Amino acid sequence: MVATNRLKRILIVDDEPKIGEALSAYLQREGFEVTLAGTLERALEEYKRIEPDIMLLDITLTDGSGLDVLRVARSQGRQTPAIMLTARADEVDRIVGLELGADDYVTKPFSPREVVARVRAVLRRSENAEDVARTSSTIAIGDLEVDIDAHQVRIAGRDAGVTAKEFRVLRIFAENPGQTFTRTALLDALHDEGTMFERTLDRHINNLRKKIEIDPQTPHYLQTVLGVGYKMRPRDR
Amino acid sequence: MNPQEIAALRHDIGNALAIAQANLEGIIDGVLDPTPERLASIRESLAAAGARLNDLR
Numbered sequence: 133m134v135a136t137n138r139l140k141r142i143l144i145v146d147d148e149p150k151i152g153e154a155l156s157a158y159l160q161r162e163g164f165e166v167t168l169a170g171t172l173e174r175a176l177e178e179y180k181r182i183e184p185d186i187m188l189l190d191i192t193l194t195d196g197s198g199l200d201v202l203r204v205a206r207s208q209g210r211q212t213p214a215i216m217l218t219a220r221a222d223e224v225d226r227i228v229g230l231e232l233g234a235d236d237y238v239t240k241p242f243s244p245r246e247v248v249a250r251v252r253a254v255l256r257r258s259e260n261a262e263d264v265a266r267t268s269s270t271i272a273i274g275d276l277e278v279d280i281d282a283h284q285v286r287i288a289g290r291d292a293g294v295t296a297k298e299f300r301v302l303r304i305f306a307e308n309p310g311q312t313f314t315r316t317a318l319l320d321a322l323h324d325e326g327t328m329f330e331r332t333l334d335r336h337i338n339n340l341r342k343k344i345e346i347d348p349q350t351p352h353y354l355q356t357v358l359g360v361g362y363k364m365r366p367r368d369r
Numbered sequence: 370m371n372p373q374e375i376a377a378l379r380h381d382i383g384n385a386l387a388i389a390q391a392n393l394e395g396i397i398d399g400v401l402d403p404t405p406e407r408l409a410s411i412r413e414s415l416a417a418a419g420a421r422l423n424d425l426r
Contacts, residue, residue, distance in 0.1 A: 148384055150410055154391035157400040192380060219383025220376055241386035244394055 139165040140255065143184040145175040145201060146217060147193050151240075155188065158244045159251065172196035176204060186255055187214045188247070189234075191223055202234060213258045215250055217242075271306040273367055276344060276353050278306040285344065292343040301336050302344075305354060310366030312357045337362060370425070378421055385418035 142164045146152045149170060156166045167182050169175040172195045179187070179201055187205075189198030198216060205212050211233075218224065219240040235254045238247055271278040277286040283299055285292040294302065304313070304321045313321070315330045341348040353365050370378075389411045395401030 148388055150388045150414075151384070151391055154388075154395045154401060157395055158398075161400050219380045219387065221379065222372075222376055240383035241390045244391050245398070 139163060140185045141165045141167065141182050142251065143167050143169065143175065143178055143182060143187045143201075145169045145172075145188065145193070145198050146190040147171065148190075151190075151217075154244055155247060158248050162248055162252075164251075172198075172200055175201050179205065184212060186251060186258075187212060188217060188251070189214055190217045192219070199234075206233065211258070213254045215247070215254060271303075273306060273309055273353065273364065276306070278303055287344045294340065294343055298336050298340050298343070301333070302340055302354075305362070305364035309364045312360055312363040314361040318361065378424060381421045382418045385414040385421070388414040389418070 140163070142159055144152050144155055144159075144166060146155075146168075147170050149168075152168045152170065156168055159166050167178050167184070169178045170193075172193045175189075175193075175198070178184075187201065189201055191198050202214050205214075213235045214233075216234045216237040217240060218237060221239060224237060224239065235258070236250050238250060269279065269281045271280070275288045277289075278299075279286065280303065283296070285294045285299060285302060300322055301318070304318065315333055318333060319330070337354060338348070341351050341354055344353055345351045355363055355365060357363055392401060392407055392411050392414075396403045396407070401407060
């Protein structure tokens, strides 16, 4: 989690000041630092200025749409969580279907308490997701590093140059060190619908060994479990 | 009434009721003061919602 000591900043965008004020009063009581904007123009300015932790965005604004704020945020590569507010049920399908990735929506009229609960839930979810992303981006076992984000395997810091398929195979082993996989279980884990066969799998394993093992004949990482399948060497205790 | 008109109606009534509900709940929950202005705006919002509802006839 990031900077737990400071107040969470929330940007509320609604062209009805009386709605913004009421939401603001509730969220301030809950310990949020609230910034209000009544137009798209103000919303974009405030978004840049305060870098909010979460946003409440009304879809219909006099000079645009709350979705534009989300669009700008996403175009800058920011994943700021957002809850959309809308008085039109017919907009809901559009919001949910959007690739922009709003985290939730609330239809008007709403209970402010319900909105506060949604804000908390979305923040909790996004913080958990951040934690997972941070811990899972690279898996290290001895000198072997499987970098999930970069889709790269390094051995003693050097790029092992694995192919996309080899990466997928190795990732499963790296995520489950010490666990023996039969060929069938491995194919299941790869969700491969008939494009990879057991013999192909053996070839991928052999190629991986050439790339990551010092001596592919006596593998240190990708070990054979005789008569069963393969496993990744367990992590050092 | 065409779909655009219905959407506009839904938007206006939803917003008006949202103002009334959010402010009334705020007063009940003790996060907003029941100032005469606030009470008046709740009444106005309910009246506006009612007026728009009558457009459906």
